[in-house]
Amino acid sequence: MKKLILTTLSAALVLGMSACADKSSSSVSMDEQELNSKAAPIVTEEELGLRDENLYTEEGVAPIKADFNRPAPGQAQRFERSYENAPPLIPHSVDGLLPITKNNNACLGCHMPEVAPSVKATPIPPTHFMDFRTQKKLDHLAQQRFNCSQCHVPQANVKPLVENKFTAGYRSGEEKKKSNLIDTLNEGVR
Ligand code: HEC
Ligand code: HEC
Incomplete structure (x- = not known):
């Protein structure tokens, strides 16, 4: 089992849903055909991960400086x-x-x-x-x-390996510089 097809799960979900909506087997196989015709992104186990090396060898792998x-x-x-x-x-x-x-x-x-x-x-x-x-x-x-x-x-x-798009929200500018957790800890609790 060397290949991981990432769409398997979503395909199962779509098929499951359409099977509920329309019990006729022909509609299920139509969906299946359509899904299979779209080039599914195939990622081999060797390629998984963020480093540019085969995951099954440690050759050439060194911690980044x-x-x-x-x-x-x-x-x-x-x-x-x-x-x-x-x-x-x-x-x-x-x-x-x-x-x-x-x-x-x-x-x-x-x-x-x-x-x-x-x-x-x-x-x-x-x-x-x-x-x-x-x-x-x-x-x-x-x-x-x-x-x-x-x-x-x-x-x-x-340099981060994956760009981080998280943007923090602060209720006031003050919380960018210091914490106030002791005051807000029980917010909404009492
Ligand atoms: C279990 C996690 C944890 C540990 C262990 C911990 N902290 Fe914190 N620290 C936090 C969090 C979360 C905050 C921000 C919320 C708050 O004030 O509690 C914080 C806030 C702070 C602040 C900012 C205070 C301010 O007024 O803005 C300082 C300074 C600090 N910690 C120092 C330390 C030091 C020194 C130690 C070790 C003796 C330590 N912390 C151990 C989680 C931790
Ligand atoms: C010699 C004194 C000293 C020691 C030891 C020291 N700190 Fe600090 N720390 C400071 C000062 C001063 C600042 C404010 C930034 C500056 O002036 O460098 C600071 C800032 C910080 C901040 C950021 C607080 C903020 O408001 O953003 C954290 C977190 C922190 N130190 C954690 C630690 C931890 C964890 C250790 C132990 C591993 C440690 N410090 C050891 C003096 C020290």
């Missing part, structure tokens, strides 16, 4: 949020800061709310000091938020 070179913390320009209340992208270099380990989380040294203003970093927001199961405020960072880079990602200068 990603340039993670960014200005040091304090020198970087913040990115606009990808959408309202998206986790902000890390705009500065993370050299020597990652990986975060149990005993070493350098991010806290600048981003904890009590230190952030003095180094001009964005303070970790109130949502990260909350237990969402009990809906209660905590007096410490929630464990679920300890591994910052699970949600906040550094940026590399690479």
